[in-house]
Amino acid sequence: MTAKQFLETRALQIWQTWAKNMPGEVIFFVSERTELSSKIKNSGMKIISLRGVDDSYPPQKKSFAMLRLWMYDNRYSDFNWFLRADDDLYIRSEKLANFLHLLDPSKVLLLGQAGLGNVEEYGQLSLGTNDNYCMGGPGVILSKETLRQLAPYLEQCLNSLLTTHEDVELGRCISLFHNNASIANLFTNHLSASINSHTLRHLFTLHPVKNPIAMRYIHLRVEMIKLSELRQKRMELMEQIEEIKGKNKKSADQQPQIINSEYSGASSNHNALFSGLIPKVPTSPENIFDEFNLNALQKGRTLNFQRVQYGYMRIQPTFGVDFVLDIALRYHRLRGPLHSRAPITVRRHAYVQQRFDFNRGAALSAGIALLPPNALLLLADVDILIGEGALERIRLNTVLGKQVYFPIVFSEYSPTTWKLNTEDFYSQQRGYFRHFGYGIVSLYKKDFDLIGGFNQTIKGWGLEDVDFFEKVIKSGNIIPFRSVDNDLIHIFHSIDCNKNNKYQNKAQKEACEGTRAQGIASLDFLAEQFGPNL
Numbered sequence: 230m231t232a233k234q235f236l237e238t239r240a241l242q243i244w245q246t247w248a249k250n251m252p253g254e255v256i257f258f259v260s261e262r263t264e265l266s267s268k269i270k271n272s273g274m275k276i277i278s279l280r281g282v283d284d285s286y287p288p289q290k291k292s293f294a295m296l297r298l299w300m301y302d303n304r305y306s307d308f309n310w311f312l313r314a315d316d317d318l319y320i321r322s323e324k325l326a327n328f329l330h331l332l333d334p335s336k337v338l339l340l341g342q343a344g345l346g347n348v349e350e351y352g353q354l355s356l357g358t359n360d361n362y363c364m365g366g367p368g369v370i371l372s373k374e375t376l377r378q379l380a381p382y383l384e385q386c387l388n389s390l391l392t393t394h395e396d397v398e399l400g401r402c403i404s405l406f407h408n409n410a411s412i413a414n415l416f417t418n419h420l421s422a423s424i425n426s427h428t429l430r431h432l433f434t435l436h437p438v439k440n441p442i443a444m445r446y447i448h449l450r451v452e453m454i455k456l457s458e459l460r461q462k463r464m465e466l467m468e469q470i471e472e473i474k475g476k477n478k479k480s481a482d483q484q485p486q487i488i489n490s491e492y493s494g495a496s497s498n499h500n501a502l503f504s505g506l507i508p509k510v511p512t513s514p515e516n517i518f519d520e521f522n523l524n525a526l527q528k529g530r531t532l533n534f535q536r537v538q539y540g541y542m543r544i545q546p547t548f549g550v551d552f553v554l555d556i557a558l559r560y561h562r563l564r565g566p567l568h569s570r571a572p573i574t575v576r577r578h579a580y581v582q583q584r585f586d587f588n589r590g591a592a593l594s595a596g597i598a599l600l601p602p603n604a605l606l607l608l609a610d611v612d613i614l615i616g617e618g619a620l621e622r623i624r625l626n627t628v629l630g631k632q633v634y635f636p637i638v639f640s641e642y643s644p645t646t647w648k649l650n651t652e653d654f655y656s657q658q659r660g661y662f663r664h665f666g667y668g669i670v671s672l673y674k675k676d677f678d679l680i681g682g683f684n685q686t687i688k689g690w691g692l693e694d695v696d697f698f699e700k701v702i703k704s705g706n707i708i709p710f711r712s713v714d715n716d717l718i719h720i721f722h723s724i725d726c727n728k729n730n731k732y733q734n735k736a737q738k739e740a741c742e743g744t745r746a747q748g749i750a751s752l753d754f755l756a757e758q759f760g761p762n763l
Contacts (some may be wrong), residue, residue, distance in 0.1 A: 362397050633676060
């Protein structure tokens with residue numbers, strides 16, 4: 230929220246600093262009759278004039294109109310999170326976005342810095358003994374579900390104000406349907422003039438920053454911190470590159486069979502272990518145990534989450550994602566007429582496995598759905614080594630709206646049938662170009678959708694690639710292009726055609742057996758081994 234007199238100073242500085250990196254949309258809300266200068270019109274700022282609202286203080290009407298008349302009525306379906314902020318606030322936009330990705334917007338969440346009012350106002354804000362509110366200055370973030378439940382009450386709350394503070398009234402309005410929860414320490418109010426890099430590294434918002442020059446100074450400090458972090462990350466990646474140099478030159482049968490795990494200690498940020506799975510883990514451990522303890526009196530016990538001691542996470546392509554967590558819980562048994570609690574120490578191992586049918590088409594389609602229409606896709610399995618030259622040919626041979634590229638890959642025979650020091654890498658003793666395989670394909674997402682995507686009803690091994698190749702041929706406007714690519718190498722691995730036989734039809738079974746037989750050894754090797762006995 231801003232006012233006419235601050236558009237060319239505070240608001241413009243926000244637009245030219247942190248707003249540039251804010252994911253989503255940054256909108257400046259002003260009163261109905263605000264006239265925009267040519268400087269503001271040419272800046273690219275998105276300005277919304279709220280009907281029936283002026284710049285008078287306190288801004289309850291402006292705040293409530295912004296939430297209801299614009300955020301809810303016009304943008305509710307477009308975003309998961311909504312931030313209400315003043316024009317003297319600095320936001321570390323990428324850091325805040327990364328934090329919000331760890332939370333579930335379908336829950337009623339109100340995030341900000343908890344406030345009780347200043348000393349003079351304490352006890353005069355009509356708050357309950359245990360009530361607080363999110364202070365408006367450092368910013369207030371509402372989840373999508375909070376905004377949905379709040380919207381019907383806004384007009385009622387605007388007509389029954391108890392104070393002149395719009396942030397207090399917003400918190401009171403939310404309490405009509407839910408007890409709001411706040412997050413402090415990450416949203417900073419009463420910004421010190423001696424702000425340092427250590428403080429900036431750990432905070433999401435800083436308030437107040439009323440001087441435009443100070444806004445630019447803080448933004449410069451934040452950019453320097455980001456540059457320092459990127460340099461540190463680059464050094465770490467360079468060290469990893471040096472560590473793994475040469476390992477890719479080993480043959481597959483000499484590779485270690487142990488998959489390294491990612492470790493998280495007691496003092497680590499355990500959210501990092503689950504960051505890639507947040508859409509499937511939409512709630513915190515505390516919420517889970519709240520639901521678990523709903524019938525505690527009837528069951529005679531409660532179970533409380535204490536902390537994660539340590540954890541391991543690994544991704545193994547043949548099995549999926551594994552988590553090993555050591556979690557400290559507190560078990561209370563309720564006993565006696567007054568339900569006194571008796572803590573009991575219990576060590577228990579719990580094994581949770583999520584089993585599902587193998588469906589390559591469905592898995593690839595789920596990943597493709599996350600990408601924009603103009604994305605260039607390369608669909609390949611984890612047993613394919615990709616050389617630098619292949620990437621260039623993929624770009625050249627894939628044409629939007631006209632051509633899909635199906636490269637012919639070099640497939641290795643079992644390493645037990647050829648010598649490692651074979652001079653000719655692509656010799657017929659070492660492998661063959663797999664002309665009958667269509668699983669490796671490059672195309673644009675727009676063409677993928679136009680063709681019709683994969684048949685997701687095909688489970689088990691094989692045929693989903695052949696089905697998609699036939700769809701490309703039948704599409705008419707888009708042609709398939711095939712060519713040998715010696716920078717795409719299929720590493721040999723054993724094939725078990727009976728592993729998923731309950732999902733495979735006869736055609737899949739025959740295709741699997743044919744591929745397995747074709748890839749065992751070259752004809753030259755077979756002739757050397759069995760020729761004398763024929």
